[in-house]
Amino acid sequence: FEVGHALEDLAIRWLRLAGFELYTRRADGEQFGFSVAGGRIQGHVDGILAAGPADIELAYPALWECKTMNDKSWRETVKQGVTRAKPIYAAQIAVYQAYMEGAVPGIASNPALFTAINKDSEEIWFERVPFDGGLAQRMSDRAVRVITATEAGELLPRHATTPTHVTCKSCPWQDRCWGSA
Ligand code: SF4
Structure with a gap:
């Protein structure tokens, strides 16, 4: 986990050196994030890009999400794109874009910048991820379903039939x- 944090800090530094205006903390030092449903749906975003080099095709503000991965996962992500290779990350990006729109207008209209760092080779993958409103809505509905069922003492079916x-x-x-x- 420490390696992941160290690599993410390096990615922040490299993006800034490359000319991106990247904010990872609010003015009060806290991470950017959201909290809804009495704090039962919440998240913290890795960063928000406010501007960048003119020759990079990106609209601002843009959500920045960074993940570190082993070589196998990283290669799958590069080959298939994050949405197919890592649907959980894609869902996270869509939900974050949707819930951050109130605080950062435009973040849900512009593609997010996804960054994946290969933990074995330090290779970096950048990908623009357009906002998927349908995915964000499905994930939000699912979260509400879990909360509603939990409040009602209802045990939802497991995702699988075996713990393995x-x-x-x-x-x-x-x-x-x-x-x-
Ligand atoms: S252990 Fe499996 S079934 Fe249980 S919450 Fe986790 S993913 Fe779902």
Whole structure:
């Protein structure tokens, strides 16, 4: 995790050196983010690009999202694009764009800049990700469904039938989810 943070800090520095006006903190020092539904839906964005070099085709303001990946994941992302290779990241980007629009008008109209850093080789991938309003709405509806079910004491069906499913193996809630099964 520390390597990931160190690489992200380097990416911030490199983007600024390249001429991008990148903000990662608000004036009060806090990260940019949003909190809705009484704090039960919230997120922090890696950064917001306010301007950049004239020869780079990007409209501003733009959401900046940075991920570090192992070589296999990074190559898949480069080959297929983030939306196909990493749909969870694409969903995160769409939701962040939608929820940040109130505080940063225009961020949901402009494509986000996604950056993926290869943890094994330090290669960097940049990708423009157009706003997908339908995806943001589906993810938001899903979050509301989880909150509503939880408040009603309803146990939603699991995503998989076995705790050894590939998604469950890396899920932070695996112990809690399967503990009583
Ligand atoms: S372990 Fe995680 S991914 Fe798997 S069913 Fe439970 S909550 Fe869903």
